[in-house]
Amino acid sequence: MQTDVILVIVIGTALAFDFTNGFHDTANVVATSISTRAMPPRVAIAYAAALNFAGAFISLAVAATVAQDVVSAGAITPTVVFAGLIGAISWNLVTWYFGLPSSSSHALIGGVVGAAFAAAGPSAVLGDGVLGKVLIPAVVAPIVAFVVGAIAIVVCYRVVGRLRPGQVSRGYRLGQIVSGGLLALAHGTNDAQKTMGIITLALVANGSLAAGADPPTWVIVSAASAIALGTYSGGWRIIRTMGTRIIRMDAAQGFSASGAGAAVILASSHFGFPLSTTQVISGGVMGAGAGKRLSAVRWGVAGNIVVAWLLTLPAAAAIGALTYGVTRVFGTGSVGPIVVTAAGLGLVAAAFTRRIRAGTPVPAP
């Protein structure tokens, strides 16, 4: 009974995380389409939400990586998964509050690794999996997206450079409806699967599912729904800020950037690499900017992304470990997670209230 209560809290927390993931990333997915006026904002967000939902169903490779290759399933309890999720959500809120660009995906993996380390020692962390399936692809993917985006925009200008700009823009705007849709599909595929993997890990830890099993259908449907709802409801608030911050792109750059991002995320999802979709999309956008003019790229933003990348995993891991320690103060039952959840909700409410009173716009992730 006690573990079932914790499991319900874990699943609720994981779906809340998935919702905030969609909420945070809406702007990244639709920014290029809106910036180049390929689609009106309302249509772009509804379209992205629908394709995020669909994307969650097309692969399970990333969910398998998160559930099997990051931490040892034998050493994991629902409380460990809960502490990891709190680590990820807390770090996301801290970075949101201070306007730092961060990756929800790295925060999630960092949180779970930290909590597992605190619970069962270093043997609970699968170092090879973390390095080979998470850290190295996390470095490589944004660089590949940058290079693909840069080459793609050079190819575009080579082929259509002497044509009438109006016709070319109309063509790439139409193309962006497809490439932007693929980007939303890719985002749903990679990001929704991380939540599926975490819920599967909790179900295995609770004994409700055999180790190595695929996520049950209800887990896939609920994760897909949570990220799609987050995408749909998040857009309105964040896009206002994002719309004024992104680089002014032409339609060809928007097409190249979203195409590069979609290609890298879809290929990585196929091989089970859980990426930061935010960083890959940023890489594609910067590549499409640099391919046209090197100075068009905000290298300061690129520097912030690198700093956030370096900080996210250890910081989320530390919060995950600390959260696990706090829950254990109340014993092994459900009291610890309930107390931490109540305290967390109180802190979130206080942070939101303070932010709204300050009147500062919500920073983009």
Place this chain on the structure above:
Amino acid sequence: MLATIVDTEALLKTILASFIAGVGVTLIFSVAILGASRFADLSRDGRPAAAIAFGLLGLVALLAAAVAVAVGIIVMTQK
């Protein structure tokens, strides 16, 4: 040591697939725009043979781009 930890083959395939899909589809779609644009210009200039040739080029490129996207999604679902 690192080569044994990292699934080098999967990582290289990811990079290769990203390049082929990202740059390849962009190239094909750009050719489709070129074909459509030249078709419109040449039709207006009263050169129907050249217009039809560019129109066909654009159509074939558009179909190739659509097929590439469809194949990509089908490959994604088969693992």
